[in-house]
Amino acid sequence: MKNIIALVIISAVQAHYTFPDLIYNDVTETDWTYVRQTENYQSHGPVQNVTSESIRCYQLAAGNEGAQTQTVTAGDVVGFRVDPSIQHPGPLAFYMAKAPTGEVAADFDGAGDVWFKIYDDQPTFAADGLTWPSAGLTEVNVTIPECVAPGEYLLRVEHIALHAASSVGGAQFYIACAQLTVEGGGTTEPEGVALPGAYSATDPGILFQLYYPVPTSYVNPGPAPITC
Template sequence: MKLSTLLAASIAASSVGASPAPVEKRHYTFPALTGSSDWQYVRQTTNYQSNSGLADVTSDQIRCYQAGTTGAKASQIVAAGSSVGFKASPNIFHPGPLQFYMAKVPSGEDAATWDGKGQVWFKIYTEKPTSSGGQLSWASLNKGTVSVTIPKSVPSGDYLLRVEHIALHMASAVGGAQFYISCAQVKVTGGGSGSPSPLVSFPGAYSSSDPGIKINIYSGATSYTPPGPPVWQG
């Protein structure tokens, strides 16, 4: 028997019973509002099995990263001025900012089927970094839950609440930033008479070359400009 044949047989034999490659643990999803089951109030995302991030900011997936067209099973009732939390599964593994947006479901539409298209989204929170030694860092790193306060003056009604974490560990090149997104369905009660603005669309709000999306956070960075509109101060 030739030596090459013997080597091939040896390699094949040694692979029998070998453990499978480890599952990627460095990606994550936001599958649930805290205190609820996965995908009960949160629309199931395309990465619900792979946990992988989204890189293309021009894709319709940048809106809710939604799998299919079916919404969540129900809407969570939340009071204006109260805090709403999302579970990260597993913990947020990469450095980058956390942002939250809301979009009011139009009259005559259903929160479970509305697609969130158009200039309907307003930002209610963006996480600021700290800078040390020319590197940027964010407190959301390694968090298992994240939360946001629903503005007191937001009008009552049905909304999509969008959580977004932008992983910037590979963002020095165009297309290197990774977006981890989920949309929850919430019914806001006890709201006010505010007029949220500015309103943006997804896709449309971001460009792959935005300074908050294409950035080297490890080499000389001292400040950060988050992508998207300013936070509504309602």
């Protein structure tokens, strides 16, 4: 019986994932160097309450958990390693939030209407089901928009697993936030949304019947990605 329970626990953990490492200039940093350590660093489990503050950065504790801040240039590609891989179907998105003037990313809690989306993806639709481009990935990447103003930022990665999203609270959010200093860039400081606040448990992209009848469209939750 103990062996059976252990196998069940291992299977559950392997079905979940984290984003522990920042990737920049083809270098993958060690766990939680530039990424704030998340509550699920051991369990790999998701956030399912979109009104919880965990939906913001899923931090293990208040503060930055000792994370450092990576300097990048607007227009650069930045990524996250996935541990072990994205194992559920659903959309990938990236958000940024600029710290107030005089505040550094390491001290910024991300509260308020500060989060703007810089990327989200759409599935491929077929008669036998939906397939997202992030399926199975062991790293995910995004380009820092060239137009954003220089400054101190949080970069938030979010993957929403929709395999159990046909009931309220069934969608699973896998989240992490890295700390960045963005150099170069332009002058754009986009309007933002609050997290929590931007999502409702009944949004059509969160409360979603994935399997049957096979969907022919998908509406990403939250704001549209900014354009430069």
